[in-house]
Each structure stands twice: as structure tokens, then as C-alpha cells.
Amino acid sequence: MSNLENKIEALGLSLSAPKAPVGNYLGCKRSGELLFASARVSDCRGEVGTEVSLETAQIAARDTVLSILAIIKEDIQDLDLLTGVLKMTGFVRSASNFTEHPKVIDGASDLLIQLLGEKGRHARTATGVAQLPFGASVQLDIIFQIK
Amino acid sequence: MSNLENKIEALGLSLSAPKAPVGNYLGCKRSGELLFASARVSDCRGEVGTEVSLETAQIAARDTVLSILAIIKEDIQDLDLLTGVLKMTGFVRSASNFTEHPKVIDGASDLLIQLLGEKGRHARTATGVAQLPFGASVQLDIIFQIK
Amino acid sequence: MSNLENKIEALGLSLSAPKAPVGNYLGCKRSGELLFASARVSDCRGEVGTEVSLETAQIAARDTVLSILAIIKEDIQDLDLLTGVLKMTGFVRSASNFTEHPKVIDGASDLLIQLLGEKGRHARTATGVAQLPFGASVQLDIIFQIK
Numbered sequence A, B, C: 001m002s003n004l005e006n007k008i009e010a011l012g013l014s015l016s017a018p019k020a021p022v023g024n025y026l027g028c029k030r031s032g033e034l035l036f037a038s039a040r041v042s043d044c045r046g047e048v049g050t051e052v053s054l055e056t057a058q059i060a061a062r063d064t065v066l067s068i069l070a071i072i073k074e075d076i077q078d079l080d081l082l083t084g085v086l087k088m089t090g091f092v093r094s095a096s097n098f099t100e101h102p103k104v105i106d107g108a109s110d111l112l113i114q115l116l117g118e119k120g121r122h123a124r125t126a127t128g129v130a131q132l133p134f135g136a137s138v139q140l141d142i143i144f145q146i147k
Helices: A003-010 A054-076 A101-120 B003-010 B054-076 B101-120 C003-010 C054-076 C101-120
Strands: A028-031 A034-041 A082-093 A123-129 A138-146 B028-031 B034-041 B082-093 B123-129 B138-146 C028-031 C034-041 C082-093 C123-129 C138-146
Touching: A003 A054, A003 A101, A028 A054, A028 B082, A034 A054, A034 A082, A034 B082, A054 A082, A054 A101, A054 A138, A082 A101, A082 C028, A082 C034, A101 A123, A101 A138, A123 B123, A123 C123, A123 C138, A138 B123, B003 B054, B003 B101, B028 B054, B028 C082, B034 B054, B034 B082, B034 C082, B054 B082, B054 B101, B054 B138, B082 B101, B101 B123, B101 B138, B123 C123, B138 C123, C003 C054, C003 C101, C028 C054, C034 C054, C034 C082, C054 C082, C054 C101, C054 C138, C082 C101, C101 C123, C101 C138
Parallel strands: A034 B123, A082 A123, A123 C034, B034 C123, B082 B123, C082 C123
Antiparallel strands: A028 A034, A034 A138, A082 A138, B028 B034, B034 B138, B082 B138, C028 C034, C034 C138, C082 C138
16 A cells, blocks of 8 residues: 555545546546646535535545545556645635635645645645536645656 | 648538637647647537536537637647647536536547547546636636647 | 846836735645746735726736735745746636626736746636635636746
């Protein structure tokens, strides 16, 4: 098992079973040291700030990272090939008066840094949208660094 | 004519006339083997799911790829320099209860794979927004691989 | 002082004081010649087209570039290491009948080109969203080229 997966277990978490993309696209694609991971949505459904609390949305963001890692593992096999995180984009489905998108996406950023250390620190965009595929609460895509 | 354009014709489609950017930006910009193509919006206007059907939106997504290729050709001349697709981001203008954004963007992904084969397969983000420039139904940007 | 900062002053503008990220992320992160700058939101708050005019939103977009440059300087020290702009993504918080997102983001593109010349020209995505962190009017992220 990779070191990264050991760290996931040590946090009391686990890689979710990889889910096939819901359309005609790949889980991830590589160019040089860049690995573009496709966006995944959270299993958690509902509008953040009204139907879903901030705390629940943070956990949804965290778990979406695990979902992304699970599908990447299907492709690259060894998650220890990931050497860092470059950029994450997080969309939060939220009412028009909700403004705490960064706090939601911190749920994902915190986990990436716990798993990859200082190299897990990353540039980020966190923004709000009125709807997401399948009515999900959170959607993330990530550009990883890969060796 | 490039092989890629031959394939477009064989599908009964054609490159649209390139449209100048509607603001102070380039059609595309290169860094090494990455070619960042600016977002283009569909000629198709209206909200998907209410004013525009899923089927019409899929065709709009497909045709937006042709619009992006037309403007790239203005810049790089030979579309056969494109060796693959790394990442596509698709925004679908849709009502808050619409959740089939991935199916809409499949219209674009399917064409890229028809044109570029396995190397046309890509990572993707498909998401929903409440409005788009010019009231368009679909907006796409693409990171291509270029030789 | 860097040439880029001299140009900012010659335009009668100034780098804003760098603001720490509002969440667990970096101001920017580098991979090779790519520098991913995290999204920043404008100090200007309110919905564009209703609460905020087009002209005010353009200035907000311009000033957000200065905010991004200020935080990058904290990291790379010398802004003359920036050799160009590859891609900018701009989100405009706007009502569902607002369609002039490209004109808003031109406020940012114009400044980048004034500061970096032809190499400041870039690929771009400008889109609309129903809400942004802190109720801001504009949000930008940028991929720079760095030597």
C-alpha cells in the first residue's frame, strides 16, 4: 500500500471505491509533470447554507478528494507518484447570499496538506454556483504534480 | 487540408468561420506542449432545461468545439499540430434544478475523441452557471497538447 | 523596484498591500515555467449590472490584478520574473440577465497587457456566477509564465 494510503488510514479515512466517470471523459490525464484530475462531485447533495450546513459541506469537500484519489489510483496505480498539488478549483452549490465558499473548500485543502505535507499546499479557486451535476453540494478538480 | 479537418468533413460538419475574440484576449496561447484555448460560447442562446433541450445543448457543445478549432487554426495554421486534449471545462447555463451538465458536455467530448482518437480523451469539469456571456447556453475552454 | 512596478506607478496605480489567503491555500504555486496564482476577489462588493455598474466592475477587475500581483511578489520577490500571461479565468457575480462579462474582465486584461506588453496577452475564460466569496463582484485567477 502506498504511503499516501497509509496516511489516509491513519486519519481514520479510506479511499472510496472508484466511480467511473459519468460521461465521456477520463478520470485524469497527464502532460509532463502535470496530472489533470477530472472534476468529481460530492455524494452529499443539496444547497450549502440552506439545505446543507457549512460543517457538512466541509466534510463533503474532504471526501471528494478521496473520491478523486480513488479514480487516479485506477490509472496510475501507485499514489506515491503524486509529488504535490498545484491548483485546486472548488465549486460550492450555494444560495446567492452564501459567501463562505473558502471555508467549505478548506475541507479539501486541509486533507491534501495532511496527506502530502508542504508539497500538498496549493493555489486555489473557490467559487459559488447555483447548481451542480446531480444536485451535488461540492465539485472539485485538481492539478497534481506527478513524477 | 489537415487530417483533422478531413475528419470534420467526413462527419458532415465544418469549421465555422473564426470569430474574433469579443474582448482583449487571444484565441489561444502556448506554453511548451500546452495550448490554452480561450473559452468560446455557443451560438445557441437560452437556458438549458427550460428554453433549450438537452439534445440541442449537446449539439451546441459540439459546435462550440468547432468554433474553438477555427480560431486555433487562425493562430497555428495546421490543426494536425494538435496531438491531444488534456482538459476541458464546460459551463452550462441552466436552471437551478437542472443536473445533467455532464450529458451536455459529452456533445463536445464525443467530437474531440472522434477527431483525435484515443489522444482526444481528456480530463474534464462540467458545471452549471446561472448566466453566460451573451446569454449563451454553453461555454467551453480547452487545454490541448501541441507538438 | 521592478520594471513592472515602475509601470504600475506610471499608470497612477499601486500594488495593494498583500492580503493573506482567506483559507488554507497559497497565493501562488509554481511548476516549471507555469505559475498558478490563486483566485482573488475584488474589494468591490455587490452584483454587477444591478448593484454595481459595468464601469465600476471593470475597475474592480483591474484592481484585482494588482491584488494578485501583490501576493505573488510576497512569494517570488521580483515581479520581473514574470515573463507573460498564459490564461486568466474571471468570474463576474451578476444577475441572470447580465451578459457583458467579457467587458468586465477586459478591465483586468487591459492592465496585464499594459504591464507586460505583447507577452501579457493571454487566453481567457470570462463567465457569470450567482454568488462569490464575501459577496465580491469579481474573482480572477491567472496562470503566469515565469522564468
